[in-house]
Amino acid sequence: MRYTSLFPYAIVLCLLVLSCKEHERKNVLQHTKPNVLIINIDDMGWRDTSFTGSPFYETPNIDALSKKGMIFTNGYAAAANCAPSRASLMTGQWTQRHGILTVGNSERGESVDRKLIPIVNKTTLSNSFLLLPEVFKDNGYTTCHAGKWHISDDPRDKGFDINIGGSHAGHPNSYYPPYKNVDVKAVEGKRLTDVIMDSTISFVKNVQDPFFINYAPYAVHTPIQPVPTLVEKYRKKPVSPGQGNVDYATMIENLDQNIGRLLKVLKKSGKLKNTLIVFTSDNGGLFAISNQHPLRAGKGSYYEGGIRVPFFFVWEGKIKGNQKKDIPISNLDIYPTLLEITGITKPEAYTLDGHSLANMLLKNKELKEHPLFWHFPVYLQAVVAKNENRDSKFRTRPGSAVRYGKWKLHHYFEDDGIELYDLENDIGERNNLAKTQPEKVNYLLEMLNEWRKKTNAPIPYESNAEYREQLIHR
Template identity: 60%
Template structure:
């Protein structure tokens, strides 16, 4: 009898230990770092000689970098909605920030599709799903999808609301609901409170670190300004004030990684790093990519993008497969051990690529923008025309080919990105068969997603 009890207790302890180890293995901590307006080459690991990002560079080296990583939209709110839902813009209807009637009416040939400003709660998003599966969830920084992220599955909110940017990075921040000292730079304060969360929370946890930086206003970190003011610019990157914001952001990310390491949980943390859209052209440039934020040329949608998870994801690796922030949701569910059969994602689980099991991915990527977005600077841009960063249209990339379609006049631009990453040589006339093939894919996608097409003419338009 005594022997039986001892054996039973040993089995219970053994099972308990095995169960805990399995849980730890399939439930890593998850950190998404989603920078605001950081361009494709605004970090050292992507080739910048001007901005200094040693912490981000070191972190990227411990994982897999995607040279062809994309945001699913060229500006803030729709990109974030796509990331959180794993769905294309026509599924949630968020296309821009504020009104879809951006720019002078006399220059808009079509009546744009009405924009949705708040994410519908019918969509199940990342924090809700993770919370239901045992995760403690924290949002830190910019939210932009509703008034209160706590209503969307977050247990803790650090400074997030419907606002798209702070009125100032210096206190008082006015439209950012956060309390700090009289001298706290906003990016520093958000990280201070983020580290406090990490320091006290038990695993597993989900952290959506989405700092307002490096979005406007361009408020320099004074202690760093002279350093960059004396540093020669390089490849269209020479804004000393912006550079101080980039370095300060990097320092704060370094503090977060240090905290994870000191707490002994870095190795069991899946980290995703990306940006919500391209850099703001005129403040930063991404040569050889064309244009910037708000444009659907590569400079507006191609992002710095990498994944880190020790002993799971190949370190010191770089790959040119095209991915999008739609892929983040299904990928983290895989590593969290959560069945995704109940979801209808437009993104895919990238684990086979991240773990080196495959180096190919055959699928088209789409962007849909049935509205107008006025130019940031009519005298300094690389847009299709000087008045708008984007006119109503759709874009598809499939393999090395990329097609832009514009609804106003049924105009098409076709580029071979392998030969022309800067999108300067329109091949629509020279490659009619490829043009029609790409248009067929796009038309099918419109039907599948019920993408709204602007067709009504604007009576105030002046030709």
């Protein structure tokens, strides 16, 4: 009888022990979740780092970091300019789904030069989308945005706990105080890039794991304002073709120094080993400032120079170092990759257009080849007349593009123009094979048409009454 009367107490005791063990297990799981750091540089072109081949710019910290992980030599942005690319990274969706197609007005350039009425652009991301920071915040992460945001008024309305200088601003009015349109506390004589990193480092030092950081410095976007202490160094360096802008070079080195500062703090705090790092750029380099040769054209263009970017993943002890992969990927792949690696499940109804790279990164399994698509049903005027685009007036005119394997097809709506390139043998997109490879054109164009139909991609058809017919295409 005495033992029987103690039985309920024994059950309670067992349940308490199990509860404690479960609580302990959850705590262990929580502390083993990797921290996530996205480094998304502004306007850094594919060849604007020394690890991707620039002999003029110096990026020792970025170079050293890249060697610790997997580099994607065919890494792309989802769009050729800032806002749509950033919106795609944060939503995980193609531009036609979120409607941010360009920066500002879609009627860029002179009206008399635009044959079609472009699709109306959105400048603010709708609340209907599930953003990366919202997913991480809902799963126990402390979230921080640092630098350029560009897709709504305040990143804190989109899942970030902390906002360091992010707003609708696309670039600072000045990198030196007063910074004017960037809402951070000005420090006398201190460069904006340094100030934003100071606050980012403060966050890292004080935050408890796990954390998610979207580090998106305004650099190296215009205005091109040099770092005075570095100018003389680059004046003495021999320039390389298309890359000899001294002021721009100092901006790249300053950016690299700040990334080095962040990595040093992560390492000293012991957090670096459990931090998954993604490094990329929002679009190609600005052609007027820095050429990406042998790639054609630059930012705003859907030739390779406008969309191919430096791209790598690092996670010490998990991703093997000194690896290079040639398979094409885009920043749409970041969202599903991060979810799979961190073990987070998205709502079933939410669409992701990218592919998870987790098995390739962690298990070195090859990724199944798949097409990459771009859609740009608007105009973007040229910055300089000599720009390597289809004509001197625009960086791009309305159109779409698809890359599948080594082949890339451009389709422009004004003249139903088709361009086909073999990127394996013609990375500079100089030899249009559309007339000699009709079967390949038909195959890729059918693929592009199906994709546009499936995603309800808007195509401009309405004629512009102000358009003046002229010889505009090369």
